Amino acid sequence: KKAIREATKEARGNAATARKMITIAEGYEKYAPAAGMVGRTLAGLNDFLGTQGDVESLRVQFETVKNQAVLNTLPPGAASDVDVTNAMKGFPTKFWKPSEISSYLKGQAKLAALVAEGENARAKWLSENKGDDSGFADYWEKEQGSDEFTEMLGTKYGLVWEEAPEVDGSAFTVPSRPSVRQIRRGS
DSSP states (O other): OHHHHHHHHHHHHHHHHHHHHHHHHHHHHHHOOOOHHHHHHHHHHHHHHTOOOHHHHHHHHHHHHHHHHHHHHSOSSOOOHHHHHHHHTTSOOTTSOHHHHHHHHHHHHHHHHHHHHHHHHHHHHHHHTTTOOTTHHHHHHHHHTSHHHHHHHHHHHTOOOOOOOOOOGGGGOOOOOOOHHHHHHTO
16 A cells, blocks of 8 residues: 555656646747846846746746756755756756757656656556556556557647657768878878
């Protein structure tokens, strides 16, 4: 029963996080706040004048979600300032372009939704199998690979699945270095 309670608690937490991230992402799309130095300047001016509005509220919400995600990446126990700084390197700042923040949040929301549904499925599995979770990993691998599962995630959490763009890999190849023979010949 304890494992079932833990799984359902984890599922609820991740489902709430996914929905919160989607809401914030939609806010960035709606308001399209200024990015970079212009965004920092406007935010500073609003702080000075005391005229915070929806954009500043949105940025605070983003920072809250980001800080929680950073805390979740830190190892258990006391974390130094260096640990926190290193953990934050993988996250965008509130002054990135709105489209980049929205894309980042939507990606993180998909991951949180996947974890939530995995924990829901695990709790159900444990309940049906008298607390024995052997076999769950195989079941879950098949379940999350189905088109029906992807469709359910999209409907339940408001997620949109987009085709990944095709990338021409030749643009990423490292040019070959000339051989010693070519260098001696001057070619």
